[in-house]
Amino acid sequence: MYTLIHNLTASQLFKRQLPVFLVAFVIAELFYKFHSFTLECAAFLATWYVLGAIEQKLVPDKTPPRR
Template sequence: MYSLIMTSGIRRLMEREFVPFVLALLIAQIWFKWGSFSLELVGFLAVWFVLGLLANILLGALKR
């Protein structure tokens, strides 16, 4: 995480990842009731990754 923040910068990171982060957090809070913090954390990170990927794809398509 440290190297990601240092290479991208906190402002750029927040601009790109804030919305996917919040959406993933809401999804995890509402639907992930697996009874294990570790499983829910992995699920949250996976959803955040997929939402971030989709956001990057959409932003790339809109810039073209």
């Protein structure tokens, strides 16, 4: 998470990660009912990761990460 925040500009963060985050959040809210915060949080983070990977494959980023 630290690397994500510090390697992306604010516009990159909102353009690329916010939509994926929101989709993962909605999926988690609608479908994950494990009756355990830890399991639901882990499933949400895994969903966010997988959706982010899919989005990265479908729409590659053309701007280099900031240093």
